[in-house]
Amino acid sequence: MNENGNSLEEQFYLPVEKYFLMDIGGTEGFWLLFITVAVLAMITYKLGFAKKLPLMKSIIVYALLVFGCFMLVIFAIGGLPIAEVLIITSLVLAIYRFRLHRERKGED
Template sequence: MDSEEILNAKPEGLTRIAEMVGIADNPEMGFFLLYIIVVILTVIVFQLGFARKLPLLKMLIVYIALLVGSVILTFLAMFIPIAEGLIVAAIVLIIYRIRLHQTKKKEQSSK
């Protein structure tokens, strides 16, 4: 391989979302977009599955930890389907919330 082929080589083993945001073509912008996607999905999954009423300072600490942890998840999301897993988790939690809401509504109407 000559140096031109090495410089223009595309990384192998990227996940679909990493490819969609263009990490191979523009690594800086692609990483930033992947980070934004991971943060949004992590916040959605956290809100749907784990969030509790917290005082403002504690909530701020939780979200700062979530933002810092998303950096690590973003590095992993380039080669492991982290974002795809978060999408699946969000869908499952949304379905769970809808079913829970319907069950509560049905119980209240039967009383």
């Protein structure tokens, strides 16, 4: 315990990870963190990097993306701000896409 009454383990996690791993806890917290990271990674991919692909190729790309999210969750449990970075990245790409759409709409 420190002077704030928090244990060392509670201080180690960032807000999103702390909520899922400490407040919810157990395997439910892990899976909710995984789903959050996977959905945010998919949004980031779709907003910034996705190209129009045939259905089967898209399924393969998203399956590999979900598989790679296991490693990101392990990094998040280790203390890296994975979920927070994905939230910020998604917001920045959404703003960029919105402004690009508005600019292209204005040219027509």
